[in-house]
Amino acid sequence: xxxxxxxxxxxxxxMAVHQPKQRGKAGGFLRRTNVLTGSAxxxxxxxxxxxxxxxxxxxxxQNADYSQVGLNALVGATYVxxxxxFMIGIGAFAGPVRWMLGHDITHDDSEYMxxxxxxKWKYWKYTTDHKVVGLQYLVMALTLLGFxxxxxxxxxxxxxxxxxxxxxxxxxxSLIGTHGIVMIIAMIIxxxxxxxxxxxxxxxxxRDMAFPRLNALSFWLLFAAVPPLLSNLxxxxxxxxxxxxxxxxxxAPVGMIGxxxxxxxxxxxxxxxxxxxxxxxxxxxxxxxxWNRVPIFVIGILAAAIMxxxxxxxYQYSQVLAFSDKVVGSSFFIPQEGGSVxxxxxxxxxxxxxxxxxxxxxxxAALLELMVVFLRKPLxxxxxxxxxxxxxVGLSSVVWVHHMYMTGWAPSAGYPFMxxxxxxxxxxxxxxxxxxxxxxxGKVWTRLPMMTVYAVLWCKIxxxxxxxxLSDVPVDQYMHGSMFVVAHFHFMLMGAxxxxxxxxxxxxxxKMTGKMLHHRLGMVGFWVSFFAFQVTFGSMFVxxxxxQPRRVLQFDNAFEISNWISTIGAYLIGVGMLIFLYAIxxxxxxxxxxxxxxxxxxxxxxxxxxPVPLENFPVLPVVTSDPYGYGVPDPYDSIELKLTDxxxxxxx
Amino acid sequence: MSTVDERPTAEAEEPEGPTNRPEPxxxxxxxxxxxxxxxxxxxxxxxxxxxxxxxWLVIHFMNLSGAPASDIMYEIERTMFVFTLVSAPVxxxxxxxxxxxxxxxxxxxxxxxxxxxxxxxxxxxxAIFGWIGATSLLAAFLVIWxxxxxxxxxxxxxxxxxxxxxxxTAKPLDINVTGQQWLWTFEYPGQQSITSDVLVVPxxxxxYFNVTSKDVIHNFWVVELGVKIDANPGAITNTGVTPxxxxxxNIRCAExxxxxxxxxxxQIKVVTQEQFDAWVREMxxxxxx
Ligand code: HEM
Ligand SMILES: [Cu+2]
Ligand SMILES: [Cu+2]
Numbered sequence: 001x002x003x004x005x006x007x008x009x010x011x012x013x014x015m016a017v018h019q020p021k022q023r024g025k026a027g028g029f030l031r032r033t034n035v036l037t038g039s040a041x042x043x044x045x046x047x048x049x050x051x052x053x054x055x056x057x058x059x060x061x062q063n064a065d066y067s068q069v070g071l072n073a074l075v076g077a078t079y080v081x082x083x084x085x086f087m088i089g090i091g092a093f094a095g096p097v098r099w100m101l102g103h104d105i106t107h108d109d110s111e112y113m114x115x116x117x118x119x120k121w122k123y124w125k126y127t128t129d130h131k132v133v134g135l136q137y138l139v140m141a142l143t144l145l146g147f148x149x150x151x152x153x154x155x156x157x158x159x160x161x162x163x164x165x166x167x168x169x170x171x172x173x174s175l176i177g178t179h180g181i182v183m184i185i186a187m188i189i190x191x192x193x194x195x196x197x198x199x200x201x202x203x204x205x206x207r208d209m210a211f212p213r214l215n216a217l218s219f220w221l222l223f224a225a226v227p228p229l230l231s232n233l234x235x236x237x238x239x240x241x242x243x244x245x246x247x248x249x250x251x252a253p254v255g256m257i258g259x260x261x262x263x264x265x266x267x268x269x270x271x272x273x274x275x276x277x278x279x280x281x282x283x284x285x286x287x288x289x290x291w292n293r294v295p296i297f298v299i300g301i302l303a304a305a306i307m308x309x310x311x312x313x314x315y316q317y318s319q320v321l322a323f324s325d326k327v328v329g330s331s332f333f334i335p336q337e338g339g340s341v342x343x344x345x346x347x348x349x350x351x352x353x354x355x356x357x358x359x360x361x362x363x364x365a366a367l368l369e370l371m372v373v374f375l376r377k378p379l380x381x382x383x384x385x386x387x388x389x390x391x392x393v394g395l396s397s398v399v400w401v402h403h404m405y406m407t408g409w410a411p412s413a414g415y416p417f418m419x420x421x422x423x424x425x426x427x428x429x430x431x432x433x434x435x436x437x438x439x440x441x442g443k444v445w446t447r448l449p450m451m452t453v454y455a456v457l458w459c460k461i462x463x464x465x466x467x468x469x470l471s472d473v474p475v476d477q478y479m480h481g482s483m484f485v486v487a488h489f490h491f492m493l494m495g496a497x498x499x500x501x502x503x504x505x506x507x508x509x510x511k512m513t514g515k516m517l518h519h520r521l522g523m524v525g526f527w528v529s530f531f532a533f534q535v536t537f538g539s540m541f542v543x544x545x546x547x548q549p550r551r552v553l554q555f556d557n558a559f560e561i562s563n564w565i566s567t568i569g570a571y572l573i574g575v576g577m578l579i580f581l582y583a584i585x586x587x588x589x590x591x592x593x594x595x596x597x598x599x600x601x602x603x604x605x606x607x608x609x610x611p612v613p614l615e616n617f618p619v620l621p622v623v624t625s626d627p628y629g630y631g632v633p634d635p636y637d638s639i640e641l642k643l644t645d646x647x648x649x650x651x652x
Numbered sequence: 653m654s655t656v657d658e659r660p661t662a663e664a665e666e667p668e669g670p671t672n673r674p675e676p677x678x679x680x681x682x683x684x685x686x687x688x689x690x691x692x693x694x695x696x697x698x699x700x701x702x703x704x705x706x707x708w709l710v711i712h713f714m715n716l717s718g719a720p721a722s723d724i725m726y727e728i729e730r731t732m733f734v735f736t737l738v739s740a741p742v743x744x745x746x747x748x749x750x751x752x753x754x755x756x757x758x759x760x761x762x763x764x765x766x767x768x769x770x771x772x773x774x775x776x777x778x779a780i781f782g783w784i785g786a787t788s789l790l791a792a793f794l795v796i797w798x799x800x801x802x803x804x805x806x807x808x809x810x811x812x813x814x815x816x817x818x819x820x821t822a823k824p825l826d827i828n829v830t831g832q833q834w835l836w837t838f839e840y841p842g843q844q845s846i847t848s849d850v851l852v853v854p855x856x857x858x859x860y861f862n863v864t865s866k867d868v869i870h871n872f873w874v875v876e877l878g879v880k881i882d883a884n885p886g887a888i889t890n891t892g893v894t895p896x897x898x899x900x901x902n903i904r905c906a907e908x909x910x911x912x913x914x915x916x917x918x919q920i921k922v923v924t925q926e927q928f929d930a931w932v933r934e935m936x937x938x939x940x941x
Contacts, residue, residue, distance in 0.1 A: 240908060245868075245869055248869065251867075336886060341869055376770045377772065378773070380776075406880050406881060406882055406906075408882050414802055429783065432746065437773070437776070440749070442757060442770040443770050444759050445760045446759050454750050458747070458750060465743060468739070472801070474724075475728055475731050475732055478728045478880070481871055545710060546714070546717065547875040547876075553914050556902070630770070630772065634771040
């Protein structure tokens with residue numbers, strides 16, 4: 001099934017369709033907006049809201065609870081004003097407003113919005129070109145990882161200093177929660193954002209995403225969501241972990257509002273991005289790119305987008321209801337007033353679990369895509385890989401209760417959910433099989449992206465095996481809420497997710513930035529991080545086995561040694577990551593110029609020039625095979641054939 | 653025509669297989685005679701043997717503070733032990749192929765894409781079905797093991813059955829556990845509702861916990877006895893255990909509950925029946941009957 005791509009520019013050239021009249025310069029209002037005007041309007045609007053609101057909040061009332069509700073509502077309104085002000089100020093609503101005024105967008109307007117002729121400024125504006133959005137996502141993801149990593153260092157410092165409290169316990173709890181949610185957001189976007197936007201459309205031979213303006217919208221919503229989240233640390237913090245179980249969350253100071261507004265906004269961003277990715281993949285593939293010729297990375301992005309689109313609303317809604325509990329005093333999750341804590345936990349984990357796959361699947365798919373290039377071999381059994389992704393998407397929706405085995409909610413639910421959770425290891429195994437099968441008998445070209453394949457497979461096996469322990473209810477009865485869990489999910493999220501993302505970024509770096517990533521520096525940073533990671537979290541497994549609960553800043557002396565080791569390891573991870581980051585920054589600024597296809601790869605994105613021109617391809621490509629035509633006939637096959645002939649002769 | 657149109661058109665089809673394939677046993681022997689297959693099998697066996705001791709190591713760490721102090725904990729450790737044993741070959745085969753790929757099948761360095769291509773293996777039905785079969789069997793084993801164990805420990809925690817499968821005759825001792833920020837309170841309703849902030853229980857007696865919370869969610873974790881259940885506000889959750897080892901063990905809160913969550917710890921003292929009766933009298937309660 002192929003799709004014809006019809007471009008507005010083609011239509012304009014080929015047919016005399018009615019052209020909307022150009023009023024003023026191309027771009028109109030958007031000529032004047034950028035991230036600065038957005039921030040300015042956001043700040044002004046939130047300041048005004050706060051000023052007016054604080055006049056209306058009944059500060060003086062006797063009822064302590066009521067004034068808390070008032071304050072929460074005030075802060076909530078302020079954050080909402082920030083998001084709306086920012087989006088207006090950056091020009092997100094320029095298009096719809098123009099339609100309402102009856103002015104259509106002209107071809108020149110579209111080209112302006114795609115960033116034509118704006119130089120570097122386009123990265124700071126509401127730009128629709130998927131390549132710009134991709135780079136914006138990349139920088140955002142790296143920034144968030146930087147924040148998250150910094151918080152991780154603070155957490156590990158506290159845990160390493162076993163003889164004293166370094167931080168106030170409330171601040172420490174907020175650090176854990178903020179580290180967690182910042183990392184989760186960063187990891188959700190780190191592959192699907194930069195590579196899903198920049199690379200995927202190139203890979204399927206399209207000129208842009210299906211909805212370029214929604215693409216800009218999804219990025220800038222994310223951008224607007226970040227300040228409320230980070231500001232929580234100044235407003236009392238989220239002292240509840242990233243899960244923010246209720247009713248503890250209801251006790252939290254106003255910083256919690258920042259978390260809730262962030263999640264609600266971010267969920268819109270992922271929903272919009274998900275729709276955009278799915279539509280692009282389904283409808284905009286190059287002529288001849290039938291479903292079994294789609295590069296496997298694209299399938300992975302599709303799987304992640306589907307999971308995000310379906311399950312993110314659960315998380316969003318849990319936060320909408322919790323927000324309502326805080327700002328109008330409802331009691332969805334406050335049992336003392338008839339609410340249910342278990343309802344919150346269910347809503348949360350309905351996304352909370354699939355989200356792990358939203359993080360791991362794109363990174364895995366990226367590695368499948370790149371390893372063939374470095375092995376000069378076809379992908380081993382494309383179909384098994386697709387089946388693996390499909391199985392994960394399906395099963396991921398029916399396993400969330402494994403996070404709730406020990407809550408006392410529906411103890412008998414342990415049986416079916418143990419079953420479904422352990423079944424997921426089968427499609428997961430498919431992906432491992434495809435990776436191992438592709439490695440099988442391949443000669444390795446030892447470049448940095450390929451090295452991450454080894455790291456990720458190793459981490460994935462450890463994360464997978466410990467995950468099987470945890471999915472077993474009796475074992476979870478010991479492990480739940482312990483450091484063992486923390487070590488397990490870091491092996492998945494960081495070991496398989498982040499290291500995979502590093503490989504993917506290193507692989508597509510030349511196409512995205514036009515520069516080669518410094519090989520030596522990158523390798524050093526990566527391997528230091530990898531080995532330090534094993535030390536940090538290996539030793540955290542031991543603390544968990546010994547019985548150290550998670551989210552504690554002081555603990556039994558018995559856990560001291562493993563925590564010291566973990567902390568030393570964590571600092572080394574920090575060093576490795578800084579080296580890697582330094583490699584990225586220096587290479588981006590002054591690395592060697594990258595040729596169009598430095599790896600000799602066969603997917604479409606490498607067939608166009610670097611830097612990629614505005615509309616990607618001079619002529620849209622036509623696809624006649626899958627992109628895995630590497631390799632030579634297996635020598636053993638011919639030996640076998642010869643022997644057979646001899647056998648036949650002897651037999652005759 | 654521009655360059656982008658020139659898609660590489662390398663054969664997508666597999667090389668055609670011989671029409672008269674040799675006998676399976678012959679092919680197996682031929683496969684086993686390949687040097688890389690032999691190396692991989694040897695490394696695989698060595699690594700499996702090397703990983704197996706991890707099963708004891710895991711139990712060693714869990715037992716450092718005195719576990720197992722109940723049959724439930726014993727079952728948990730047994731499951732950990734068996735799962736680790738079962739995982740050893742999985743981990744070993746992965747590690748073997750990773751190692752062999754890095755060291756055995758050759759490497760190319762340099763910045764230019766290598767000229768030499770690797771064998772174009774697109775599929776191998778035996779490997780695929782073998783792998784799927786093996787992982788499915790493994791998953792089936794783990795699931796069945798887990799279901800059976802879950803049923804067992806559920807019975808044990810309800811105090812109706814002991815590990816030797818004999819229905820217990822002893823009457824369970826009821827204890828109401830209340831979590832609040834940031835301490836535990838234990839009430840003994842059968843002993844004139846004496847309360848204590850240390851859990852004192854007689855050995856070999858089934859204990860039945862009614863767990864709740866006054867404010868936020870806590871988690872009642874009796875570490876060395878393998879007991880764990882959330883203490884929810886507005887609900888009572890139940891679990892139980894039969895302690896079978898004298899001594900002092902740890903109770904920790906395993907759910908973040910605010911400021912002093914880290915310090916929400918106390919002890920469980922498993923004592924003899926006589927010591928327990930004495931303690932109850934000392935606390936002002938009636939003799940436990
Ligand atoms: C430098 C690397 C990292 C280190 C040293 C590190 C360390 C830690 C530590 C010590 C905790 C708190 C454990 C506790 O007491 O509960 C934690 C929590 C967490 N980390 Fe990381 N981490 C790192 C990277 C990551 C990455 C890449 C992710 C990706 C998603 C991540 C996600 C989380 C999450 C979700 C939590 C749970 C927070 C909570 O309990 O609410 N971390 N991390
Ligand atoms: Cu889960
Ligand atoms: Cu607690």
